[in-house]
Amino acid sequence: MKGRPSIHQDKDVIRKAQELFWEKGFSATSLSELSKATGAGAGSLYNTFKGGKKELFKKSLQQRREDLKEFRRQLENSDNPTELIKNHFRTIVDTDHRSHLRGCIVANTIIEMTFIDDELENEAIEILKETEKLYTATILEEQKKGKIKSKIPATTLGKYLISLWCGINSLRRIYPDQEILEQQIELQLQIIN
Structure with missing residues (x-):
């Protein structure tokens, strides 16, 4: 995946980044590791996630909120x-x-x-x-x-x-x-x- 990811690909990038952050944490994860794990170039990551590594990490945490919303639906039903x-x-x-x-x-x-x-x-x-x-x-x-x-x-x-x-x-x-x-x-x- 070279160049600017599409919106559909953004979710995939976030999931892949989340896996890396989950294992290494925020501080120990480098931009080059994120680029390798997601398949997106460093420039592409920064173009997509203007806040850089921190924004990507926040979006990784946000994914847990999405999982919580799904769990809430399951509980309600x-x-x-x-x-x-x-x-x-x-x-x-x-x-x-x-x-x-x-x-x-x-x-x-x-x-x-x-x-x-x-x-x-x-x-x-x-x-x-x-x-x-x-x-x-x-x-x-x-x-x-x-x-x-x-x-x-x-x-x-x-x-x-x-x-x-x-x-x-x-x-x-x-x-x-x-x-x-x-x-x-x-x-x-x-x-x-």
């Missing part, structure tokens, strides 16, 4: 949204070793950008807060229906699930083992029964 949330965590167990080592790009960004870049840090924080709000609203609705018996406030459980997400994405790097991860995830998910 589900007969058992609690199980859907639990399955979201359970999918971690069956991912490959490389995915375990990558963890979560959003949580990784918060850690990497704290004290470095407030804009990127806050962008990542907002994604996790949006996820927390989604969890909280879903849990509250399921508590009202009597489908979640826990009397722990939904706001507390929403934050708990974000803590679980960030924690499990660290644990999977320490123990990239299906059995261990499954035990830990199932243990932690008992709180939303």
Whole structure:
């Protein structure tokens, strides 16, 4: 893909860049690596993403927001949204070793950008807060229906699930083992029964 990418190709470029950022982080990813990974020349990347590497990284994070919107739609259309949330965590167990080592790009960004870049840090924080709000609203609705018996406030459980997400994405790097991860995830998910 030489020259200026088309709008259709822009999404492909963002996905490929996201994969690289996910593994290396923002700071450790060079423009030449992005060019190689995406197949777009450096000039083409800068013509497409006027804010350069930072804009491309922000668009990579924005893709996670798009995934969150899709997850919200799935929850809204589900007969058992609690199980859907639990399955979201359970999918971690069956991912490959490389995915375990990558963890979560959003949580990784918060850690990497704290004290470095407030804009990127806050962008990542907002994604996790949006996820927390989604969890909280879903849990509250399921508590009202009597489908979640826990009397722990939904706001507390929403934050708990974000803590679980960030924690499990660290644990999977320490123990990239299906059995261990499954035990830990199932243990932690008992709180939303």
